[in-house]
Amino acid sequence: MLDILVSGLLLSGTYALVAMGLNLQYGVARIMNLANGEVLVLGALAAFWLYTTAQISPILTVILVIPVAFIGNWLIYRFLLTPLVRRSKTQGALEVDSILATFGMSFIFIGIMVSIEGGFFFYKYLSEPIQILGSTTSLNRLVAFLIAVLIAVGLYIWLHYSRPGVAVRALSVSTEASGLVGINVPRVSALAFALGGTITAVGGALISTFITLDASIGVVFTLKALIIVIMGGVGEIRGAIVAAIILGLVETGVATLIDPGLTLAAAYFIFVMILLFRPQGLFGRRAV
């Protein structure tokens, strides 16, 4: 039982890393970013590449990734997505446009990554066994979990107790009303998008220490992130974290107690249940 708790919680840390970024991008900047998984894999590729060519520790890569990913995502929003935001008259139109644009973007990312490394991103870092509450797990998973917790807590505090954070939250409630009270909507949207992309890339660098990724695997993470964001409620960081914990615990529980073959089925079952009975997500507000 303790095994399930420990493994499940560690897995939910992974899922939280995957989903928090998309939550900011979709919830605040209103960009349904289908290239989310590819950004994650880019972070992983950076960690793999720096580790295998220059022996740079993935933890250091995480710090290096932060400014690069922030600037890169800010530029993407500023030059590729802002024209779409300006052009679209309704939120629905923006969602459709951004889905198409980021879908195309994901192929460009895959192409770039394949040209750098076509095979698996193979390296091992901190894969030492450790004991937590009598359950064996690996150090790299624990490190990723702790950093995920750090990011989540930091993000929560920032969103709730800082001025820009409040602006970001306001934007997630209503774009029009935020503009009316003097929030610089394009700038805050760009900030949220860039921050979301940064968290995703950092997550990728951390995840690559214990999951073997390759250039084409991004879509798997995009899908998981999507499930978690919808389950938790769009634009709700708390929701995404709770949803990630539920998913992690349920998948591990099902794998241990019933059959590992049913983990995906269990995840989708919960997803469907939430869509049926609480379509706005666990923490989401009902649309007005």
Add this chain to the structure above:
Amino acid sequence: MYRRSLFGLAAVLAVASTSLFAQDMIKIGAIAPKTGPLAGGAVVTQWPNVQLWVEQVNARGGLDVGGEKKMIELIEYDDKTNPGEHIKLAQRLATQDKVDFVVAPYGTGFNIATAPIYGKFGYPMIAVSAITDKMEELTTRYPNLFFTLGTTTAFVDGVKEILIEQREAGTIGNEIAMVNVADAFGIELSVRARELFGEAGFDIVYDKSYPLGTPDLSPVMKGAKDSGAKAFVAWSYPPDSFGLAEQAIIENLDVNVYYSAVATSFPAFKGAYGNKINNVLGAGGTDVENPAIAKYRDAHMEITGKEADYWASANTYASLQILEQAIVGAATLDRDVVTQYIKDNSFDTVMGELSFENNFSNKFWSVGQWQDGVFRGVKGSNVDGAVPVRVKEGWSE
């Protein structure tokens, strides 16, 4: 009038020169994944060998087809690990690019799915990365399709033999923990394994499947460990072969026989885990002591910059050697004649002398083992150089 005829002459010359040019070249088409779930395997096993072979043949001045030297022009496409995409591209290779011959696809499903389209255009397909028990049925239906890497049963048999030997030696009991990836490959092998292991009197005490791309395999490994079995068998794909090894190291899985299927033979497997995976068994194998293999591995490293894997790399290269020798031997680009030549003759390849009986080449490795940094063949069919199996002793460096 004069101008027009001059123009006409120029046009005729242009046409003549292109056709002259075309006569000097032989077009080979290759479609395999560069992106998608199978790309990670294809860039290790498939693509480098295509590159190696084309460069070597062209460095020799091309293929001698009926006294005329022809350089190879390679046309390659990425099928994105999507069979529909592959079939569209195959159509393009045949009708637009008009390639003379093709390299068979990568992956069992892909070879089966594309056999009709390649068959329609008469291309001989010397499949390598394709393992199935339905060979007879398939080669009867598609007489242009050849298999070279073995059958599902042969692969399970290899593992079964090892389990029986180890049981007789007293290192394992009757209990086996077995897992498989829930896709066509893993399911076909595990179904056969249940039958064959059962017949041999083994008891599969832990028998579970997991979906492709499972992020956390620790519940699987914990379950296998709790079963107490001294033998662990995984019909796995990359990247889960790595994930399972990682968890086995973390959990310090106490077994004397540890087997995982595809990608265990990749040099990167050792690169990631070093000596911790010493005495791990896996699908494939090779005889590194064989001078032909050693020479091939050196050339592979030199030309592609990558180490060949310890399994299907050599078979893939051998399949291209067969194609080469059949074209030269038949002395024509007529695909039907070349196909017939493949059926009727034997070929001198890096895997030794290969020939086909009912389109099936019965010479391949089925099980290999990491022994002190090299993945050596321990079980196979009609292959020389198998070494004795060793017992897995812990997971320390």
